[in-house]
Amino acid sequence: MRADPSGPALPQIQEAAQRYSENARHKLAGLINEGGPHGLPFARWMHTALYDPQTGYYAGAPLKFGDTTAAAGSALQGDFVTAPELTPWFGRSLARQVSPILAHLGTPHILEFGAGSGALAEHLLQALLPDFPELRYYILDISPDLTQRQQQRLAPFGDSVQWLRSLPSGFTGCVIANEVLDAMPVSLFEWGQDEQIYELHVVNKQPQRTPAPTAQTAPDNQSSPHFDFVRVPANAVLDRAVRARMPALPGYRSEINLQGESWVTGMGQWLKQGVALLIDYGFPGHEYYHPQRSQGTLMCHLLHHAHSQVLLFPGIQDITAHVDFTAMADAALAGGLDVLGYTSQARFLLNCDLLQILTSLDPEDTVRYAREIGPVQKLLSEAEMGELFKVLAIGKNADMDLVGFATGDRRHRL
Ligand SMILES: C[S@@+](CC[C@H](N)C(=O)[O-])C[C@H]1O[C@@H](n2cnc3c(N)ncnc32)[C@H](O)[C@@H]1O
Incomplete structure (x- = not known):
């Protein structure tokens, strides 16, 4: 889960992590030169900071996904926690939607993008294999390090799980992507006084003569490269995309996920029949580009600390932006896909009978009950993940009612 920024003081960073970030900075500085x-x-800088095979955040060995439910007194792990890391009840209730999709299609195939540690795959396989013994669970993740971790974790499922190296030429089944769109590189833009749109680029910062580490900037090796933003007139594609979404607002800075949009549009080419469930935090376009959200949604996560200094620790901090679900729905339509449902995560999980399946827990076993229910409350709470996270269903040749959107479908708000 991605929390709000919790103040400027950054956590203490281990020496090995400092070194990893230094390597990332050298790599980025070379590319800038x-x-x-x-x-x-910025999108190119962010792509390298996250996905470079040697120095990127998602290539590095340290644990990324944490466990806030760790026993009392133990340290938080990783940098952030996602719903499947938080609790298996997320996958168990998602299975209530995936199961009728597979039954309707008559093809028990799932394709999960960006499977992280493999937690969601594990929970879905456990829930679905009894009813679908022929289930084939495909995973496509651009991180080789995470792919390796998934292979270790999911080895007990044998041939039921297979990894793809590239997009399939054709696929029939259920597609799942939890917190993947938010991890795709975004373009940063800013409106000028002259109604011109600028794109933010990243340049190497000139070395300062008297750098003094402060409480806000954890001390690091000042001889390693640092970065700054510069404004460059936006190219025609970005210019058109921004003007289509919002009026001119001088000084307004935000981001746009053109890569995510073309990924969604591209699904129209390879998804022959099926439903894709895209789960992430974000809002419709009119909320995304609201005049008051004048600094966008770009955010970093480092050791469970959320902050907005995106250029500070490449390689060791996650960088993420909220999802504009209107843009994703439009991208789906542009690719010939249908928009089948849009609602909050809480509403989706409740529609998928989360509360009913929880009755399998024994309330007399108070310790276990409390341990299992706490994270579920996080998933559902409006103040935590229940409202900020949304589920968007898109699909092709899949004329069926989706239980997850049976009540509270908000497609009209997109
Ligand atoms: C924030 S993590 C979420 C992991 C997992 N889905 C979860 O919920 O715990 C983002 C994941 O998406 C993967 N990813 C990012 N862009 C991708 C893309 N274009 N195709 C496939 N995987 C991608 C990353 O490698 C990583 O596994």
């Missing part, structure tokens, strides 16, 4: 005087568009 090759890129010429305007440096790198």
